[in-house]
């Protein structure tokens with residue numbers, strides 16, 4: 001764990017080049033989603049662009065936009 005801390009979960013799922021998308025703002029932030037999994041907190045790592053997208057859309061709409069992310073979160077949650 002920890003070696004891929006610089007990778008955005010959404011970019012990774014969509015095969016996007018996070019560094020290209022974000023340029024110098026390549027900082028990855030960990031976000032906790034409270035409304036996505038029932039009774040559990042899901043942690044996602046997001047680049048600057050997807051961090052803003054999460055902020056703008058809200059948790060539920062964000063995961064509906066990125067269904068593969070949602071599936072991977074459900075997969076991780078046993």
Ligand SMILES: [Zn+2]
Nearest residue numbers: 008011047050
């Ligand atoms: Zn991203």
